[in-house]
Amino acid sequence: MTYSFVPILLMILAAAILGAVFLGLNTIIGKKQRNPSKLAPYESGVPLLDESRKRVNVKFYQIAMLFILFDIEAAFLYPWAVIYRNATLTPAGISWFVFGEMLVFVLLLGIGYIYVWKKRAFDWT
Amino acid sequence: MSYAFDTTDIVLSVVKIAVVLLALLNVVPIMVWVERRGSALIQDRPGPNRVGPFGLLQSFADALKFILKEDIIPAGAHKWIYTLAPTFGLLPALTTIAVVPWGRKFFIEEREFLGRTLFEGGRWFEPVIVNVNVGILIVFALASLGVYGIVAAGWASNNKYSMFGAIRASAQMISYELALTLAAVSVLLAAGSLRLTDVVWQQSGTFRLFDTIPIPAWNAFSPAMWIAFVVFVVAGFAETNRLPFDFAEAEAELVAGYHTEYSSMKFALFFMAEYMAMTTMSALIVTLFLGGWDIPWYNEPPTFLGFILSVAAFVAKVALLLFVFVWVRWTIPRLKYDILMRLGWKVFLPLAFLNIVIVAAFIAMRWL
Numbered sequence: 001m002t003y004s005f006v007p008i009l010l011m012i013l014a015a016a017i018l019g020a021v022f023l024g025l026n027t028i029i030g031k032k033q034r035n036p037s038k039l040a041p042y043e044s045g046v047p048l049l050d051e052s053r054k055r056v057n058v059k060f061y062q063i064a065m066l067f068i069l070f071d072i073e074a075a076f077l078y079p080w081a082v083i084y085r086n087a088t089l090t091p092a093g094i095s096w097f098v099f100g101e102m103l104v105f106v107l108l109l110g111i112g113y114i115y116v117w118k119k120r121a122f123d124w125t
Numbered sequence: 126m127s128y129a130f131d132t133t134d135i136v137l138s139v140v141k142i143a144v145v146l147l148a149l150l151n152v153v154p155i156m157v158w159v160e161r162r163g164s165a166l167i168q169d170r171p172g173p174n175r176v177g178p179f180g181l182l183q184s185f186a187d188a189l190k191f192i193l194k195e196d197i198i199p200a201g202a203h204k205w206i207y208t209l210a211p212t213f214g215l216l217p218a219l220t221t222i223a224v225v226p227w228g229r230k231f232f233i234e235e236r237e238f239l240g241r242t243l244f245e246g247g248r249w250f251e252p253v254i255v256n257v258n259v260g261i262l263i264v265f266a267l268a269s270l271g272v273y274g275i276v277a278a279g280w281a282s283n284n285k286y287s288m289f290g291a292i293r294a295s296a297q298m299i300s301y302e303l304a305l306t307l308a309a310v311s312v313l314l315a316a317g318s319l320r321l322t323d324v325v326w327q328q329s330g331t332f333r334l335f336d337t338i339p340i341p342a343w344n345a346f347s348p349a350m351w352i353a354f355v356v357f358v359v360a361g362f363a364e365t366n367r368l369p370f371d372f373a374e375a376e377a378e379l380v381a382g383y384h385t386e387y388s389s390m391k392f393a394l395f396f397m398a399e400y401m402a403m404t405t406m407s408a409l410i411v412t413l414f415l416g417g418w419d420i421p422w423y424n425e426p427p428t429f430l431g432f433i434l435s436v437a438a439f440v441a442k443v444a445l446l447l448f449v450f451v452w453v454r455w456t457i458p459r460l461k462y463d464i465l466m467r468l469g470w471k472v473f474l475p476l477a478f479l480n481i482v483i484v485a486a487f488i489a490m491r492w493l
Binding site: 004005006007008010011012014015016018019020022023025026027029030031032033034036038039040041042043044048051052053054056059060063064066067070071074077078081082083084085086088095096098099102103106109110113117122123124 | 138139141142146150191192193194195196197198199200201202208211212215216218219220223254255256257262263280282283284285286287288292295296299300302303306307310313314315316317318319380385386389390391393394462463466467470471474475478481482485486488489491
């Protein structure tokens with residue numbers, strides 16, 4: 001079965017080669033006339049004031065952390081989604097049990113979500 | 126089932142890869158032309174009309190110009206990351222399409238060609254590059270790599286505008302990725318499989334509205350899943366950084382966002398990646414919600430004709446969605462950043478969860 005993934009590897013390779021060819025062509029054919037003012041980073045027309053890689057607002061880190069939490073929850077939903085239809089086809093009672101299991105999961109997630117909301121993690125002002 | 130892996134398989138696989146890559150590469154100049162002519166149409170001006178009939182060759186002239194331009198690496202930029210970032214943006218854009226089926230499978234008869242027997246015993250031709258059982262997971266795994274190209278470009282450029290664009294874009298993309306993945310769960314629930322060919326098959330045929338009017342059984346028309354459809358399309362716009370969510374660029378505030386410092390072919394690669402990502406996203410929306418290659422009210426035969434018709438239907442649907450992308454870009458103004466983040470977390474995320482519960486209830490009730 002692992003073989004069936006080989007075409008994806010081939011595509012990644014093709015894409016990398018494509019990128020390399022385009023960039024290589026550009027480097028070979030393109031003009032080369034450098035001077036300091038051309039190489040200076042754009043700063044709305046004034047000389048560079050200070051460095052650009054500064055500290056970033058903590059909000060962005062918060063979003064990244066929340067993303068990881070919720071994305072893992074989403075990943076848990078995938079296997080459940082795949083077996084769900086077959087599980088509901090089994091005799092009486094089971095289908096609502098599987099449904100209830102998911103409901104409990106989503107409700108637990110919902111409590112965390114409401115907590116984060118109340119902590120104003122989604123607000124930017 | 127033992128896995129037969131012979132020359133025919135390899136040749137067919139390579140042909141499929143070549144076809145898809147060529148199609149994607151050709152979509153870019155065509156879409157650039159459509160975008161520019163479309164914006165001209167909407168803004169009541171001529172648009173590019175000098176190079177070739179209706180300016181059709183404009184994109185090719187631009188491509189040539191990009192290659193001939195000087196390749197500048199700004200002072201203070203991180204050379205390696207700065208150079209690799211465009212290619213890294215291109216990788217996910219080109220490869221994500223691999224698991225999307227673009228036609229109905231058909232049976233190839235055994236035949237003689239130049240004294241050799243081709244397709245021994247006949248075989249099924251599945252018009253998808255890899256038909257693996259984790260299909261949609263590969264899509265999301267590869268698509269989420271797209272953010273790295275943008276962040277790397279923004280950080281490596283040594284430019285404040287680039288940095289802002291990259292940081293904003295990454296926060297935006299990961300926020301909407303949640304809504305995107307969760308909206309897709311609804312579809313997978315209905316299909317009971319992660320394989321995208323199964324998702325399309327589940328949508329073929331019709332269901333009857335009020336037991337009279339036959340409606341194509343596409344997920345977008347399903348009473349259980351239209352919320353997921355809306356969430357997925359909006360999140361798709363945000364994920365591909367298109368207006369009204371183009372905070373990676375936001376030319377009014379950030380000059381050109383993460384690619385402010387990029388010029389020549391490196392810039393062109395970002396440009397290509399954007400349009401390819403758009404195409405992939407359209408193909409994904411079509412596959413998950415608009416019936417994939419399914420032709421409404423028509424049962425495609427498992428022959429070459431059926432294959433061609435289904436491919437035409439798929440291409441037509443994707444083209445229509447691509448036009449919607451352009452249409453929306455020139456119609457709806459850009460949001461404010463705080464509104465965008467609030468919308469993603471407070472509206473689309475709960476809606477996606479709500480839709481999962483609705484679909485699950487529908488299935489438990491045997492309505493779906």
